[in-house]
Amino acid sequence: MFLSLTVISALYGDGNETDHQALLMFKSLITQNSQGALSSWNNSRHFCDWDGVSCGKRHRRVVKLRLNSTGLEGYLSPHLGNLSFLRGLYLWDNNFHGVIPHELGHLSRLRVLNLEKNNLIGFIPANISSCSKLVALHLNENNLVGGIPQEISVLSKLIDISLGRNNLTGGIPPFVGNFTSMQVFYITDNPLGGSIPDTLGNWKDIHILSASHCNLSGTIPRSLYNLSFLSEFRLGDNQLTGSLPLDIMLPQLDELILLQYGLGNEMTSAGDVYSFGILLLEVMAGKSPTDDIFNEGLSLHKFASMALPDKVIDVIDVNIFSDDEIVTQTMKIEECLALTIKIGVSCSMDAPSQRMDMKNVVKEFHHILDALQNI
Ligand SMILES: *[C@@H]1O[C@H](CO)[C@@H](O)[C@H](O)[C@H]1NC(C)=O
Ligand SMILES: *[C@@H]1O[C@H](CO)[C@@H](O)[C@H](O)[C@H]1NC(C)=O
Ligand SMILES: *[C@@H]1O[C@H](CO)[C@@H](O)[C@H](O)[C@H]1NC(C)=O
Ligand SMILES: *[C@@H]1O[C@H](CO)[C@@H](O)[C@H](O)[C@H]1NC(C)=O
Ligand SMILES: *[C@@H]1O[C@H](CO)[C@@H](O)[C@H](O)[C@H]1NC(C)=O
Ligand SMILES: *[C@@H]1O[C@H](CO)[C@@H](O)[C@H](O)[C@H]1NC(C)=O
Ligand SMILES: *[C@@H]1O[C@H](CO)[C@@H](O)[C@H](O)[C@H]1NC(C)=O
Ligand SMILES: *[C@@H]1O[C@H](CO)[C@@H](O)[C@H](O)[C@H]1NC(C)=O
Ligand SMILES: CC(=O)N[C@H]1CO[C@H](CO)[C@@H](O)[C@@H]1O
DSSP states (O other): OOOOHHHHHHHTTTSOHHHHHHHHHHHHTEEEETTOTTTTOSTTSOGGGSTTEEEOTTTOOEEEEEOTTSOEEEEOOGGGGGOTTOOEEEOOSSEEEEEOOGGGGGOTTOOEEEOOSSEEEEOOOGGGGGOTTOOEEEOOSSEEEEOOOGGGGGOTTOOEEEOOSSEEOSOOOGGGGGOTTOOEEEOOSOOOOSOOOGGGGGOTTOOEEEOOSSOOEEEOOGGGGGOOOOSEEEOOSSEEESOOTHHHHHHHHHIIIIIISOTTTTOOSHHHHHHHHHHHHHHHHTOOTTOTTOOSSOOHHHHHHHTTTTOHHHHSSSOOTTOHHHHTTHHHHHHHHHHHHHHHHHHTOSSGGGSOOHHHHHHHHHHHHHHHHTO
C-alpha cells in the first residue's frame, strides 16, 4: 500500500512534517544499510518510533538521532539541519564520507555532536558556532583538514572537544583556554603545529588533556602546573622543550594515591599493590599497558625497569631537561623520578611475594615528596 506524506501527516497529526522529510532525506543519501539499522524507517510507523530516533514526549519533534556503530555508509544530508529540536546527533563508528554539512549550524538546540570514527573530509564547519548550546564536539578519527575554527570561540558551554586522529593544522587556538569548564581536550594525532597556549592554564576542571603527536614545539607553559584534576595528561611525541612535568605529576599522584586508593587503608592485598604499580608507571610513562609498543617481549613493567637506575628520563612522557633554569636541579629530580619508577616496578612484579607492601610504599612516597619540597 502506498501512503502519501499528506496521508501520513493526517494519520499522525502530532508529528512535524519537516522532521519527517529531513529523516527521509537523510535516509536517501545512505548507500549501505547492511545491518538493517534503517529497516524500520518506513510508513508503517510514525517516524518517532523508527530505530535510532527519539522524539520529545509532548511535541513529537526529533530530539535525538542515535545510530552509532550500525554499518551505515553514505553522505550526511544537509537536511539534518532542519531537525530544529535536535539535541544529540550520534553517528559515530559508521562509514559516512563527504563533508560535514554547514547546515548543522541551524541546530540551535544541539548539545552533542558525535561524528567520530567515520571518513569525513573537509573542514570543521565554522557555522557550528551557531549551535550555542553545544557541550560536546566529537570528531575523532576522520580525515578533517584545516584549523579549529576561530568562530567556535563563542561556544562557551563546550566542555569536551575531541578532534584526535584527523589532519588538522593551524595550531591550538588560544581561545580554547576561555572555555573555563573544559573537561576533555583530546587532539592527539594531528599535525597541528605551533606551541601550547598559556591560556590552557584556565582549565580548572580538566580531566583529560591529550595532545601527543601534534607537532607542537616551544615550552610547556608554567600555567599548566596548576592544573590538578588531570587524570590523563599526554604531550608525548612532540618537539616540546624545557619545563618540568613533575609539578603537574605531583598533584596527580596525590589524587591517585590519596583519593583513589585510600593509601595505607583499603589497599592491602598484593593484587591491589599490583594495579597501583601499573597505574603509577602509566602516569609516569604516559603510556598504557596496551600501547602499541608493548607486546609479548616488552611489557610496561619491563620497559620501566630497564630504565633504572639512570635512564629514567627516557621513560618519562615529556622531554624535561633543557631549561637552563632548572638544570642545576636535575640531579635531584632525576633521583626522585627514579625512586618513583622503582616503586612502580616493585609493585608490579609478577610474583606477589616480591611486591613492595603498601606501608613501605607510603613511607617511600613521603621521602620522595619531602625531597621534592626541598628542591
Ligand atoms: C514543523 O517545524 C518547522 C520548523 O520548526 C515549522 O516551520 C513548521 O511550521 C512545522 N510544521 C508543522 C506541520 O508543525
Ligand atoms: C517496516 O518497518 C517495520 C518495523 O517498524 C518492519 O517490521 C517491516 O518489515 C518494515 N517493512 C519494510 C517493507 O521494510
Ligand atoms: C530543509 O533543508 C534543505 C537543505 O538545507 C532546504 O533546502 C529546505 O528548504 C529546508 N526546509 C524544509 C522545510 O525542508
Ligand atoms: C554557513 O556559512 C556560510 C558562509 O561561510 C553561509 O553561506 C551559510 O549560509 C551558513 N549556513 C548556515 C546554516 O548558517
Ligand atoms: C594531510 O594533509 C596533507 C596536506 O594538507 C596531505 O598531504 C596528507 O596526505 C594528509 N594526510 C592524511 C592522512 O590525510
Ligand atoms: C577570552 O575571553 C576574554 C573575555 O571574554 C576576551 O577578552 C579574550 O579576548 C578571549 N581570549 C581569546 C584568546 O579569545
Ligand atoms: C611541524 O612544524 C614545523 C614548523 O614548526 C613544520 O615545518 C613541519 O612541516 C611540521 N611537520 C609536520 C609533519 O606537519
Ligand atoms: C598557580 O596558582 C597560584 C594560586 O592559585 C597562583 O598564585 C599562581 O600564580 C598560579 N601559577 C601560574 C603559573 O598560573
Ligand atoms: C556510547 C553510545 O552512545 N552507545 C550507544 C550506541 O548505540 C547503542 C544502540 O543504539 C546504544 O545501546 C549505546 O548506548
